[in-house]
Amino acid sequence: MRATGPAQGVTVPAGDGFVIPGGLVDAHCHIGLGPGGGVDRATAMAQVRAAARAGIGLIRDCGAPTDTHWIDARIDEALSAERADGAEPAILPRIIRSGRHLARPRRYLPGFALELDSPGDLPKEVARQARAGDGWVKIVADWIDRSAGAEADIAPLWPAEVLVDAVAAAHENGARVTAHTFSRAALGPLIEAGVDCLEHATGAGPEEIAEIAARGIAVTPTLLQVDNFPAFAHQAKRYPVYAATVTALHAAHDEQVAAMHAAGVRLLPGSDAGGSLPHDLLPHELLAWRRAGLPDAEILRLATSSAREFLEPEGDGSGEVSAPVIYPRDPAEDLTALLDAFVHGEQL
Ligand SMILES: [Zn+2]
Missing domain, CATH: 3.20.20.140 (Metal-dependent hydrolases)
Incomplete structure (x- = not known):
């Protein structure tokens, strides 16, 4: 833990709100999986975008019926298109399969x-x-x-x-x-x-x-x-x-x-999104962790820096892309802020 400044991977103030550098981690979901098994590419990309809107910056895919490595190039394309438009790119999750x-x-x-x-x-x-x-x-x-x-x-x-x-x-x-x-x-x-x-x-x-x-x-x-x-x-x-x-x-x-x-x-x-559950569910999952008596700041630490450290032990703990998912309040103090995020000025 650094002595000064916010811990990596947790919240930092940004304008009128807060951001989570690198976004949240979803360590168990399925990209390319629907209720009946594999889905088409458009549906898989919609799943990635739903995860992005939920503020997720890193996914560990826990099993998919088809190889979805093609998504990595599509994510790169989408990010550079947004940058070319002059918009700060919305965070898109990186996927570990x-x-x-x-x-x-x-x-x-x-x-x-x-x-x-x-x-x-x-x-x-x-x-x-x-x-x-x-x-x-x-x-x-x-x-x-x-x-x-x-x-x-x-x-x-x-x-x-x-x-x-x-x-x-x-x-x-x-x-x-x-x-x-x-x-x-x-x-x-x-x-x-x-x-x-x-x-x-x-x-x-x-x-x-x-x-x-x-x-x-x-x-x-x-x-x-x-x-x-x-x-x-x-x-x-x-x-x-x-x-x-x-x-x-x-x-x-x-x-x-x-x-x-x-x-x-x-x-x-x-x-566990994919199959039957939607890909923007993670903030609700984290709120459910309150039932186990965990404080909000600890839940957020587990959902960011702790999960990144486990999944990417060689990583530096930061995200690859900027994260304009803005929370109006600090989610480390009140986790319900995860449900009130803004991207490009629009409420999600
Ligand atoms: Zn699963």
Whole structure:
């Protein structure tokens, strides 16, 4: 922490308001993904622009059905066109990609993931995705196993020894690993395998939280996505065990997030936009973190400098483009200011 001046990545005064240099970070969303799977290019660009309007300057894409590297050139074009018009460019997010979600047949949302017939193929595919992505790989670690009929519950997708080889394959190819996980059963093997990050992590009890903290594993708690669990339970009438599981996970989640923060787990901001959720949701997700008792300034630190430091350990903490997303009040003092942003003089 610098002795004078604002900390990098948090707010600075600008004219009549405040800016967040480099913008907010959305460490879990999906660009190029809609409710039925992949979307066309115009829709993907609309998703990027929606994220920009929400003040997001850096995205970690947590799995997309198609390669969206073409977007990087479009973002550069859009920024230089705005500069040529004499306008200060609206912030457009930079995207760090995790390649494709890796799952097994009938063990994730249809149309989203690359589905591996044989679980033993995971390490090989992880290596391939690591080489094709931007430094991250996304593994779907658990999902409902409907083959169990009325007893169906959330269950792990991969044997523990396969996860060990898969995480090693990612690391050997220069990528870190994050994993989708809802259940407690999936967490131990993921932690032991050496994952770098966990998405949702709703199954973590006190023992897992202590281990996650000790190993420096980051967690994206996605409170608004977990708020959908009661609806999942309602829709799962044929699967009463699963319905009870997700109901209990939802009920415990706010306190669990508070416990993770208290234990020193690095919490990452993530909207889980894409699929069913909109790409301008992140400010609302951050406001939901108040339910875990976190102060506004701490939430904003986690959603900016802390997340950048984790995602870009080699970076200098600043954004690449100027950020004329103006907040009328300092969001570090009152997080609701994130909902009142202006760009080019227009309220968003
Ligand atoms: Zn997701």
